[in-house]
Amino acid sequence: MIVSKRKPLKELENLIRNYESFFLVGCAECATLCGSGDDEALLSIKEWITKSGKTVTGWFTPKVGCQILGTKRQINQYKESLNQAQCILVLSCGAGAQTITELFEDKPVIPVNDTLFIGNMRRFREFEERCRACGECLLGITNICVITLCPKSMLNGPCGGYKNGKCEVNPELRCVWIVAYEILEKRKLLEKFYENLHGPKDWSKSNSPRALRIEGKD
Amino acid sequence: MNFKEKLNKGKFVVTVEITPPRGPDPLKLIEKIKELRNLVDAVNFTDNPSAKLRMCSMAACKLSLDLGLEPVLQITCRDRNRIAIQSDLLGAHALGIRNLLLMTGDHPIVGDHKEAKAVYDIDSSILIKVVKGLNEGIDINGNKLNGKTEFFFGAVVNPSAIPLMPQLKRFEQKLKMGAEFFQTQMIFDIEKFESFIDYTKMFDSIKIIAGIVIIKSRKMLNYLANKVSGVIVPDWLVDKIKRFSKDEDIEKFGFEFAVELIQKIRQKALCSGIHIMATRNIEDIKNLLSLIKN
Numbered sequence: 403m404i405v406s407k408r409k410p411l412k413e414l415e416n417l418i419r420n421y422e423s424f425f426l427v428g429c430a431e432c433a434t435l436c437g438s439g440d441d442e443a444l445l446s447i448k449e450w451i452t453k454s455g456k457t458v459t460g461w462f463t464p465k466v467g468c469q470i471l472g473t474k475r476q477i478n479q480y481k482e483s484l485n486q487a488q489c490i491l492v493l494s495c496g497a498g499a500q501t502i503t504e505l506f507e508d509k510p511v512i513p514v515n516d517t518l519f520i521g522n523m524r525r526f527r528e529f530e531e532r533c534r535a536c537g538e539c540l541l542g543i544t545n546i547c548v549i550t551l552c553p554k555s556m557l558n559g560p561c562g563g564y565k566n567g568k569c570e571v572n573p574e575l576r577c578v579w580i581v582a583y584e585i586l587e588k589r590k591l592l593e594k595f596y597e598n599l600h601g602p603k604d605w606s607k608s609n610s611p612r613a614l615r616i617e618g619k620d
Numbered sequence: 621m622n623f624k625e626k627l628n629k630g631k632f633v634v635t636v637e638i639t640p641p642r643g644p645d646p647l648k649l650i651e652k653i654k655e656l657r658n659l660v661d662a663v664n665f666t667d668n669p670s671a672k673l674r675m676c677s678m679a680a681c682k683l684s685l686d687l688g689l690e691p692v693l694q695i696t697c698r699d700r701n702r703i704a705i706q707s708d709l710l711g712a713h714a715l716g717i718r719n720l721l722l723m724t725g726d727h728p729i730v731g732d733h734k735e736a737k738a739v740y741d742i743d744s745s746i747l748i749k750v751v752k753g754l755n756e757g758i759d760i761n762g763n764k765l766n767g768k769t770e771f772f773f774g775a776v777v778n779p780s781a782i783p784l785m786p787q788l789k790r791f792e793q794k795l796k797m798g799a800e801f802f803q804t805q806m807i808f809d810i811e812k813f814e815s816f817i818d819y820t821k822m823f824d825s826i827k828i829i830a831g832i833v834i835i836k837s838r839k840m841l842n843y844l845a846n847k848v849s850g851v852i853v854p855d856w857l858v859d860k861i862k863r864f865s866k867d868e869d870i871e872k873f874g875f876e877f878a879v880e881l882i883q884k885i886r887q888k889a890l891c892s893g894i895h896i897m898a899t900r901n902i903e904d905i906k907n908l909l910s911l912i913k914n
């Protein structure tokens with residue numbers, strides 16, 4: 403899922419400084435799981451805004467905020483309260499926020515959240531980054547993503563920076579290459595791994611902006 | 621004889637690591653180079669070590685070349701993509717720089733520009749392969765260049781890494797990619813170093829230069845242990861240093877310790893030379909070298 407988190411209120415305060423009335427948009431998918439775009443999040447932002455003497459004209463949570471046409475159909479019934487608002491605040495990831503940009507060209511759209519990463523939820527509201535969408539998945543080699551989990555995206559084993567198996571960049575975490583090494587060893591794939599050099603990686607596969615259109619079947 | 625010839629002919633070499641200045645003024649650097657000129661076989665200039673801003677290694681190398689001291693250009697993958705690295709290497713060659721030490725490089729987060737974008741387009745093993753290619757007249761994509769470089773290129777290894785095996789595998793990989801010599805991370809445990817050397821005996825004519833540090837103070841040792849990536853200071857050494865009450869005693873011990881390590885290395889002919897690391901003061905290097913002469 404896409405993990406997002408509400409911006410610091412100080413920053414938000416600055417972003418909404420010039421507006422008086424707001425319509426709020428959440429998201430029932432990832433942002434709800436992260437608690438950054440669910441009803442509770444919407445209500446707490448609503449409260450925060452009204453407390454400062456400004457108005458919230460209405461709010462709405464699309465089923466899937468990053469679905470442009472679906473969200474357009476669902477949001478139609480809120481036309482009136484949307485018209486009354488000077489500005490739309492979106493409580494989703496950056497993709498969801500841009501659905502709204504596309505649907506309301508004449509109204510400023512302000513993201514309430516910072517979009518952090520693609521990750522997994524371990525326990526309730528505990529998230530870990532797992533994939534950087536590099537465009538050419540190499541998981542087949544080590545089964546854990548060294549592109550994402552190694553801060554240097556090393557492709558051929560650990561750098562010289564680990565200490566007692568802990569990563570140079572974040573000593574709270576194990577060096578992912580030590581983990582990968584153990585995986586390869588357990589599967590008796592270590593010698594095979596070191597037969598060839600991996601990379602250099604084709605980073606052009608992750609040049610933005612990317613788009614995909616699936617036509618027919620392979 | 622140049623650095624490469626000395627290593628290949630089996631002369632015991634002495635190299636020293638110098639960090640270029642933090643700023644545009646090269647005067648002190650020039651002084652250091654002049655003093656080192658007749659003391660060591662080559663000088664490594666670091667590439668923004670610990671990800672802290674310094675003058676570039678290439679400029680320091682050129683200054684050193686002009687002053688008659690053979691430089692080793694250290695180059696990391698942290699700040700440059702494959703285009704910039706190759707371009708810098710071609711430029712360095714045009715300036716007359718021949719010796720390289722290739723590494724991945726400490727992450728920006730450990731340095732003084734934590735907000736910087738970390739590049740790491742390639743890693744040190746790939747970089748070694750790239751330099752081998754340049755020496756054959758081709759770029760990373762296999763396309764022909766207008767000539768061949770003549771780099772003598774080395775890599776780094778940490779014989780004290782914990783765990784050790786993943787580090788040794790990378791060492792083998794670097795060797796396989798063509799690394800012509802190795803400079804090690806700082807050595808504190810001669811036993812660990814010896815067992816590493818034993819293991820390297822299965823490879824032919826390998827050139828290893830042992831990293832040596834002169835411990836000058838408790839503060840310095842703590843810094844190395846806690847702030848420098850990959851440096852593992854053994855507990856017994858930390859304890860030993862703790863027991864000294866005066867700074868002079870620590871310094872005295874630091875010299876004795878380094879001298880003893882070097883003497884053991886020489887007596888047992890463990891490796892091809894020593895690399896003096898993390899020393900700012902040229903006097904210290906002079907002292908150490910005069911102590912090992914006797």
Ligand code: SF4
Nearest residue numbers: 533534536539540547
């Ligand atoms: S290799 Fe690329 S696509 Fe696969 S998990 Fe890692 S970042 Fe994602």
Ligand code: SF4
Nearest residue numbers: 552561569570577578
């Ligand atoms: S210590 Fe391991 S995980 Fe951390 S940067 Fe180095 S190789 Fe990557």
